Amino acid sequence: MTYTAIILAAGQGKRMAAGENKQFIHLLDKPLFIHTVSNFAEDDWCSQIVLVINPKERDRIKQLLNQHPIRKPIVLVNGGKERQESVYYGLQMIKDPNEIVFIHDGARPFVMHEQLHELAYVVKERSAGLLAVPVTDTIKQKKGNELTTLDRSTLWAAQTPQGFRKQLITYAHEKAKAENYIGTDDASLVERLGDSVAIVTGSYHNIKLTMPEDIERAETYLKDRKMY
Numbered sequence: 001m002t003y004t005a006i007i008l009a010a011g012q013g014k015r016m017a018a019g020e021n022k023q024f025i026h027l028l029d030k031p032l033f034i035h036t037v038s039n040f041a042e043d044d045w046c047s048q049i050v051l052v053i054n055p056k057e058r059d060r061i062k063q064l065l066n067q068h069p070i071r072k073p074i075v076l077v078n079g080g081k082e083r084q085e086s087v088y089y090g091l092q093m094i095k096d097p098n099e100i101v102f103i104h105d106g107a108r109p110f111v112m113h114e115q116l117h118e119l120a121y122v123v124k125e126r127s128a129g130l131l132a133v134p135v136t137d138t139i140k141q142k143k144g145n146e147l148t149t150l151d152r153s154t155l156w157a158a159q160t161p162q163g164f165r166k167q168l169i170t171y172a173h174e175k176a177k178a179e180n181y182i183g184t185d186d187a188s189l190v191e192r193l194g195d196s197v198a199i200v201t202g203s204y205h206n207i208k209l210t211m212p213e214d215i216e217r218a219e220t221y222l223k224d225r226k227m228y
C-alpha cells in the first residue's frame with residue numbers, strides 16, 4: 001500500500017518565537033523540516049512528498065534540501081496565510097481522486113512508521129482517519145466566569161498525520177472554504193460533512209514543536225534515536 005504525504009512547513013512559528021519560521025530551527029544536526037521530511041522519505045509506503053512552503057523561503061528550502069538529500073520525489077508548493085489554505089494548495093498537486101493522502105505538520109518529526117501503516121489500512125477501509133491520544137490532563141471549559149469540567153473519558157488529543165481519500169478531503173476543504181469555515185485540523189472538515197473519522201491510537205512522543213520548551217524535549221528524543 002502507498003500514500004502521498006503533504007507536509008506543511010509554510011507557517012511562521014510565532015509561538016516558538018525563534019525570530020524566523022520554526023522549520024529552520026536546528027535539532028542536533030538538521031533543520032526541523034528536514035527531520036520530518038526524512039522520516040516520511042524513509043517509510044517505504046510513502047510514494048511522494050508534497051512539501052508546502054512559504055514562497056519567500058523557497059530558495060533557502062531548496063538549498064537545505066540539496067544539503068540533506070531526500071530519497072523520495074518532492075514537489076514544492078506555495079502555501080497560504082492559514083494552515084487550512086496551505087493544505088488546500090497541497091491537495092491540488094495530487095491528481096488521483098482515490099489516492100490515500102496523509103496531511104502532516106512539518107513540526108511533528110517523530111511519527112512512527114508502524115503508525116503510518118496502521119493509518120493507511122484504516123484510510124483504505126474507512127476513507128478518513130487520524131492519529132490521536134487520550135488526553136491525560138483534566139480539561140476545563142471557561143465561558144465568561146463559569147468553569148465546567150469536561151468528561152475526560154471521551155476526549156482525545158488530535159495529532160497528525162490525518163489521512164483521507166483525496167476526493168473526500170478535497171470536497172471537505174472546498175465546502176469549508178465556500179462556507180468561510182476554518183478548522184484547526186483537517187478531520188474537523190470531514191466531521192462537519194457528517195462523515196465518520198476513525199481514530200488510530202498514536203504515541204505521546206508524536207509531539208508538535210510549538211513552544212520553545214519543546215526543543216529540548218525533541219533533542220532528547222533524537223539523542224535516544226528511539227523515535228524513527
Ligand SMILES: Nc1ccn([C@@H]2O[C@H](COP(=O)(O)OP(=O)(O)OP(=O)(O)O)[C@@H](O)[C@H]2O)c(=O)n1
Pocket residue numbers: 008009010011012013014015016022023052079080081082083084086105106107108208209210
Ligand atoms: N499558513 C500556514 C500555517 C501553518 N502551516 C504549517 O502547519 C503546521 C502546524 O502549524 P503550527 O504548529 O501552528 O505552526 P505555525 O503556524 O508555524 O506556528 P504558530 O501558530 O505558532 O505561528 C506547521 O508545520 C506549519 O508550518 C502552514 O503550512 N501554513
Ligand SMILES: C[C@](O)(CO)[C@H](O)COP(=O)(O)O
Pocket residue numbers: 083105157158159160184185186208
Ligand atoms: C492539526 C493539529 O496538529 C492537530 O493537533 C493542530 O490542530 C494544529 O494546530 P496549530 O495551531 O496550527 O499548530
